[in-house]
Amino acid sequence: METIAQELGKFVSGITVDNLPPDVIAKAKSCLLYGLSIAMAAHESRQGQIAETAMIESETLPQGGSTTILNGKRTTPGAAAFANGVLFQSRGQSDAYGTMAHFGPAVIPAVLAMAEENDFSGLKILPALVAGYEVAGALAKDHIRLTVERGWRGSPTYDVMAAAAASAKLLGLDADRTANAIGFAACFSFGNVECNIARTMETQFQLGLSARNGLLCTAIAKQQGRAAPTAIEGKAGFLNLFAGTTEFANNITAGLGKEFEILKVTFKRYPTSMIAQSPTYIAARLARQERIQAETIEEIVVELDPFEAEYPGPGRRQNEELADRGAGTAQGVAAALVYGQASRSLLRKRDDARINRLLERMAIKGNDAVLPQCARLSVRTPQRLYLDEMKDGSRNHVFSFADTVDLVRDLQPEMRIGAATLEKIIEIANGLEQAKSIRPLMMLVTGRDN
Missing domain, CATH: 3.30.1330.120 (2-methylcitrate dehydratase PrpD)
Incomplete structure (x- = not known):
C-alpha cells in the first residue's frame, strides 16, 4: 500500500497540460497574474526591502541565476524565491485558500526562480503551478483549522510542501523523487502565530522561507536523498504533529485529479486578511x-x-x-x-x-x-x-481570468511599471502555454524592458 507522500508524488509526476481541465489551466494563469501584480504593487514594502537586501549581500550573481522583483537583482534561485515570496505576502493581499492559508507566495516565486534560471517555457510552468496548489490544498482542506487551533500558522506549515511539489514537477522529477521532496518538506514545515499577536514582521518572511525551503527539498530529492515514506501520516509525522489526528488522512488523496483545489483559491479586493x-x-x-x-x-x-x-x-x-x-x-x-x-x-x-x-x-x-x-x-x-x-x-472572492485582469488594472497606479507594460504581462499570462521562455516576463515585472 502506498503512503500519502508516494501517492502525491505519483499524482504530481503525472500532471501535464494535456490532462488538466481548461478551467484549472485558466485558474493557474489567474493565480500567476494576480500574484505578480500584488508583488509589483508592494514595491514600498519594508519587509520586501529587508528580504532582498539580506539575500543580495550573500547570494548575488554577476549573471545567470534568478531575478528579484523589487530591484531586479540577479541571485541564486533560492534567494530570489525567498525575496520574492516575502514581496508577494508583504502587502497583505496574497491569494488565499479558505481564510487560513496562502499558497501563491510560496508556489509562484519558487516556480519562477527555478524556471528563469533554467530558461523553461510556459508549457512547463503551468503544470508545476497546479501541482503546488493541488498538493497544499489536498493536505490543508481537512486539517488547516486543526493546525491553527494548535497554535501553528497555516500558511508556512503547508507551503513548504506546496513549493516542493511545484519545483519537483518543474524539474521533471519522477514519482519516487517527488515523493521524497514532499516528505522532506513535511519535515521542514514550521511557523507559529506569536508574530500576529506581537504585530511583528515574521508573517511575511515565513512564506518567503517556505518557497526557499521547498526548492531545497527538491534539490535534496533530486540527488537521491531519502525521506520517511510515512512523513505525513506516520505516528510522529506531519498530521499528528500539526493537526493532532490522522482521522482525515484518506481524504488527502481521494480527490486528486478529480476535484481540483486550485479552483477554490480566492483573491482579495482589499489589502488585509481574508477574514476581513x-x-x-x-x-x-x-x-x-x-x-x-x-x-x-x-x-x-x-x-x-x-x-x-x-x-x-x-x-x-x-x-x-x-x-x-x-x-x-x-x-x-x-x-x-x-x-x-x-x-x-x-x-x-x-x-x-x-x-x-x-x-x-x-x-x-x-x-x-x-x-x-x-x-x-x-x-x-x-x-x-x-x-x-x-x-x-x-464564491464571491473567486475571480475569473477576466475579473483578475480588471482587478490588477485597478492596482496599476500603485505599481512602478506603466499601463502598457502591465498589458504585456497580462498578455503573456493569458497565453502562458505559448511562452517559449519565462525570462521576458521577469524583465517586464521588474521594469527592465523600459
Missing part, C-alpha cells in the same frame, strides 16, 4: 447603497464564523488593538462605512477620527450560523437599523 474581506465588502456596499452618514452611526455589530472571529485563537489576543479585531476586520469595516472603500492607505490609517469613532462603537462576534468567509453586518443609527449579509463568501 467579506465584512469589509458588505460594509462598503451598504455605505454606498444606503448613503449612511458615518457620524450618525451609534452601533456596529459584525458577526463571523466563530473560528475566524477568534483568530489567531481564544486567549491569544490580549494585546489586540481596536483596529486589529477580527484579523483586521474592524479597521476594514470602519473605513468602508466612512469612505465607501477600503484602500491600503485607509486600512493603515490609525489617526482618522471618523474611523476611530466607529471602532469604539463596533463589536465583532462569533456566530455558528455564519459560514467561513462569510459575514453579517448590522449598523444602527437613530433613524433605523441597517442589515446586510454575505452568505457565500468563498
Whole structure:
C-alpha cells in the first residue's frame, strides 16, 4: 500500500497540460497574474526591502541565476524565491485558500526562480503551478483549522510542501523523487502565530522561507536523498504533529485529479486578511447603497464564523488593538462605512477620527450560523437599523481570468511599471502555454524592458 507522500508524488509526476481541465489551466494563469501584480504593487514594502537586501549581500550573481522583483537583482534561485515570496505576502493581499492559508507566495516565486534560471517555457510552468496548489490544498482542506487551533500558522506549515511539489514537477522529477521532496518538506514545515499577536514582521518572511525551503527539498530529492515514506501520516509525522489526528488522512488523496483545489483559491479586493474581506465588502456596499452618514452611526455589530472571529485563537489576543479585531476586520469595516472603500492607505490609517469613532462603537462576534468567509453586518443609527449579509463568501472572492485582469488594472497606479507594460504581462499570462521562455516576463515585472 502506498503512503500519502508516494501517492502525491505519483499524482504530481503525472500532471501535464494535456490532462488538466481548461478551467484549472485558466485558474493557474489567474493565480500567476494576480500574484505578480500584488508583488509589483508592494514595491514600498519594508519587509520586501529587508528580504532582498539580506539575500543580495550573500547570494548575488554577476549573471545567470534568478531575478528579484523589487530591484531586479540577479541571485541564486533560492534567494530570489525567498525575496520574492516575502514581496508577494508583504502587502497583505496574497491569494488565499479558505481564510487560513496562502499558497501563491510560496508556489509562484519558487516556480519562477527555478524556471528563469533554467530558461523553461510556459508549457512547463503551468503544470508545476497546479501541482503546488493541488498538493497544499489536498493536505490543508481537512486539517488547516486543526493546525491553527494548535497554535501553528497555516500558511508556512503547508507551503513548504506546496513549493516542493511545484519545483519537483518543474524539474521533471519522477514519482519516487517527488515523493521524497514532499516528505522532506513535511519535515521542514514550521511557523507559529506569536508574530500576529506581537504585530511583528515574521508573517511575511515565513512564506518567503517556505518557497526557499521547498526548492531545497527538491534539490535534496533530486540527488537521491531519502525521506520517511510515512512523513505525513506516520505516528510522529506531519498530521499528528500539526493537526493532532490522522482521522482525515484518506481524504488527502481521494480527490486528486478529480476535484481540483486550485479552483477554490480566492483573491482579495482589499489589502488585509481574508477574514476581513467579506465584512469589509458588505460594509462598503451598504455605505454606498444606503448613503449612511458615518457620524450618525451609534452601533456596529459584525458577526463571523466563530473560528475566524477568534483568530489567531481564544486567549491569544490580549494585546489586540481596536483596529486589529477580527484579523483586521474592524479597521476594514470602519473605513468602508466612512469612505465607501477600503484602500491600503485607509486600512493603515490609525489617526482618522471618523474611523476611530466607529471602532469604539463596533463589536465583532462569533456566530455558528455564519459560514467561513462569510459575514453579517448590522449598523444602527437613530433613524433605523441597517442589515446586510454575505452568505457565500468563498464564491464571491473567486475571480475569473477576466475579473483578475480588471482587478490588477485597478492596482496599476500603485505599481512602478506603466499601463502598457502591465498589458504585456497580462498578455503573456493569458497565453502562458505559448511562452517559449519565462525570462521576458521577469524583465517586464521588474521594469527592465523600459
